Amino acid sequence: MTTAPETVGRPTGPAPTVPATPVAEPVVVTDRLTKRYGKRTVVDALSLEVRRGEVFGFLGPNGAGKTTTLRMLLGLVRPTSGSATVLGRPAGTSVAEVGALVEGPGLYPYLSGRDNLRVLARYAGVGAGRIDAVLDTVDLTDRAGDRFGTYSLGMKQRLGIAAALLKDPALVVLDEPTNGLDPAGISEVRGLLRRLAGEGRTVVLSSHLLGEVEHLCDRVAVVASGRLLVESTVEDLRGLGRLVVDARPLDTAAAVAVRLLGPDRVSVVDGALHLQTSPGETAAVNRALVLADVDVTGLRQEARTLEEVFLQLTDGDADLPPDAAPARRTRRGDR
Amino acid sequence: MSAATAVAGLPVRTSGSLPSIVRAELLKLGRRPATWVLLGLWPALQLVFSLLIPYISYRRGSSFEGIPPEQVLATTLPDRLVGNALSGLPLFGGALLLTLGALLAGSEYGWGTLKTLLAQGPRRTTVLAGQVLALLTVLAGTVAFSLALTAGASALIAGAEGAPADWPGLGELARGFGGGLLVAATWGVLGMLLGTALRGTALAIGLGLVWVLAVESLVVNVAAPLLEVFDTLQRALPGVNAGSLVAALAGGTVRTPGVVAVVDGAQAAWVLGAFLAGAIALTGLLLVRRDLS
Numbered sequence: 001m002t003t004a005p006e007t008v009g010r011p012t013g014p015a016p017t018v019p020a021t022p023v024a025e026p027v028v029v030t031d032r033l034t035k036r037y038g039k040r041t042v043v044d045a046l047s048l049e050v051r052r053g054e055v056f057g058f059l060g061p062n063g064a065g066k067t068t069t070l071r072m073l074l075g076l077v078r079p080t081s082g083s084a085t086v087l088g089r090p091a092g093t094s095v096a097e098v099g100a101l102v103e104g105p106g107l108y109p110y111l112s113g114r115d116n117l118r119v120l121a122r123y124a125g126v127g128a129g130r131i132d133a134v135l136d137t138v139d140l141t142d143r144a145g146d147r148f149g150t151y152s153l154g155m156k157q158r159l160g161i162a163a164a165l166l167k168d169p170a171l172v173v174l175d176e177p178t179n180g181l182d183p184a185g186i187s188e189v190r191g192l193l194r195r196l197a198g199e200g201r202t203v204v205l206s207s208h209l210l211g212e213v214e215h216l217c218d219r220v221a222v223v224a225s226g227r228l229l230v231e232s233t234v235e236d237l238r239g240l241g242r243l244v245v246d247a248r249p250l251d252t253a254a255a256v257a258v259r260l261l262g263p264d265r266v267s268v269v270d271g272a273l274h275l276q277t278s279p280g281e282t283a284a285v286n287r288a289l290v291l292a293d294v295d296v297t298g299l300r301q302e303a304r305t306l307e308e309v310f311l312q313l314t315d316g317d318a319d320l321p322p323d324a325a326p327a328r329r330t331r332r333g334d335r
Numbered sequence: 336m337s338a339a340t341a342v343a344g345l346p347v348r349t350s351g352s353l354p355s356i357v358r359a360e361l362l363k364l365g366r367r368p369a370t371w372v373l374l375g376l377w378p379a380l381q382l383v384f385s386l387l388i389p390y391i392s393y394r395r396g397s398s399f400e401g402i403p404p405e406q407v408l409a410t411t412l413p414d415r416l417v418g419n420a421l422s423g424l425p426l427f428g429g430a431l432l433l434t435l436g437a438l439l440a441g442s443e444y445g446w447g448t449l450k451t452l453l454a455q456g457p458r459r460t461t462v463l464a465g466q467v468l469a470l471l472t473v474l475a476g477t478v479a480f481s482l483a484l485t486a487g488a489s490a491l492i493a494g495a496e497g498a499p500a501d502w503p504g505l506g507e508l509a510r511g512f513g514g515g516l517l518v519a520a521t522w523g524v525l526g527m528l529l530g531t532a533l534r535g536t537a538l539a540i541g542l543g544l545v546w547v548l549a550v551e552s553l554v555v556n557v558a559a560p561l562l563e564v565f566d567t568l569q570r571a572l573p574g575v576n577a578g579s580l581v582a583a584l585a586g587g588t589v590r591t592p593g594v595v596a597v598v599d600g601a602q603a604a605w606v607l608g609a610f611l612a613g614a615i616a617l618t619g620l621l622l623v624r625r626d627l628s
Contacts, residue, residue, distance in 0.1 A: 068628065076450055076627040096350045096456025106447030111366055122359035123455035123462075125351035163451065 105160025418585025436526020
């Protein structure tokens with residue numbers, strides 16, 4: 001059984017300062033963006049910001065309002081109230097500069113992959129030369145002459161991404177690009193996303209693959225029931241990892257830990273020290289405990305995953321303390 | 336690409352021009368098997384029912400629909416070109432072209448391709464303009480093809496039978512082409528309106544066919560002779576006006592179902608023009624005002 005964490009000691013010393021980093025200009029800004037269908041509020045006063053050059057994860061359970069939000073950014077759906085600007089202009093007026101894949105690749109099944117891109121290139125006012133380039137990017141050159149209807153799901157998604165890249169856009173919006181894919185398809189799309197991120201484009205990525213979001217995204221927004229729960233960097237959202245230390249005597253170990261890390265990062269749970277640390281601090285903690293004649297019998301790093309944070313947030317318990325996340329998961333597993 | 340600069344510092348990209356979008360739509364239409372089936376079927380049926388069956392009937396020496404054989408031959412000769420090329424347009428040709436229009440607009444919703452097209456940046460009205468212009472282009476080609484096909488077959492019949500080949504004048508041909516295109520475009524765009532309004536193809540085609548083949552026929556043949564209100568109403572129906580226009584263009588007796596001069600040709604042309612403009616406007620209104628969710 002897990003007991004409630006017990007805070008040890010009091011704050012000592014100044015809070016650590018974080019060096020200021022220049023903030024890139026925002027390319028997507030929504031201000032109390034709201035969409036209602038009848039009495040149903042699908043997006044509820046959503047205010048968020050995506051900055052130039054970042055990979056922004058847009059997370060939320062099914063029906064959270066992610067796709068509707070992205071559609072509003074593209075001008076496909078009109079907001080009921082609030083506003084959104086994309087690339088400095090009202091949403092919908094800058095679509096020609098945005099590459100988008102929203103809710104699956106909507107392409108013509110009777111046309112070949114190349115002809116689909118030819119149609120879209122003419123709509124976008126893009127030269128035919130881009131077609132070969134994007135086919136190469138998504139590794140579909142060999143199958144470009146085949147009808148879209150004969151493609152596998154993974155190939156369809158890749159062609160949808162190719163369509164989104166036709167305009168060589170500064171901003172790419174990808175809504176669930178891995179939906180319905182098998183592991184091989186997911187792997188294909190994952191590689192593509194990494195390449196897009198590596199090219200320095202601003203990417204807004206809505207995905208259920210939290211592992212991918214965790215590794216690819218600079219910042220994330222989590223929405224549920226149309227409301228923004230949190231907008232943050234992935235690191236801030238996950239918070240510090242947890243180092244669980246089994247040590248005797250416990251009170252001496254706790255005192256050493258408080259001196260080293262400060263009281264806010266130290267707690268005692270079930271007879272073990274729970275320390276909020278980064279992985280790089282583990283050795284220092286161990287060294288300090290040993291030097292203080294503490295017997296360390298166990299030392300393990302437990303990082304919170306984005307999935308844990310996401311589940312915690314979207315289950316309506318956004319104010320739970322960080323340590324409660326694993327307990328919540330256990331309870332969910334017991335159901 | 337425009338030289339304007341966005342607030343965010345990026346050059347403003349614009350989407351494709353209208354001619355470029357028309358070319359995209361023509362590519363879609365040209366590569367779609369349904370286009371060839373529907374557009375090919377009308378001239379083929381037209382040829383069979385206007386020329387082939389009457390000519391076979393003549394060759395066998397039997398009367399056709401009560402007309403003696405020598406008069407049957409006269410109905411297949413080049414001077415009847417306009418009527419023979421267009422007589423199927425008000426009814427079965429109209430049904431086929433309405434189906435084409437419904438497929439053109441409705442399948443954009445079924446396949447989710449409308450959002451993909453709009454995501455390239457064009458205005459919604461530009462998308463509609465491109466689709467309508469592309470449809471008009473293929474319909475013009477089909478009307479011209481039907482005229483050419485009928486002309487060729489009539490010339491063969493006239494040559495084979497040693498009959499006079501009196502071709503209609505250029506003015507009559509031009510009026511025939513324009514009138515045929517007006518009828519074809521009206522049905523095609525009404526199909527687009529149904530496909531857009533119902534956001535799909537199946538119901539749009541079903542309702543359209545019931546209207547063309549059943550409802551109008553019931554109003555004209557059953558209700559109008561009994562009640563004056565329906566007699567007045569039928570003069571505003573697209574099928575009745577299409578039939579009246581083709582009857583006026585044919586200039587003589589056309590025995591094809593649906594080709595009856597209920598109103599004069601000029602009035603029919605105005606009414607069809609109003610249907611065409613109204614259907615385009617309504618489709619545009621639906622396209623512009625509705626969310627694409």
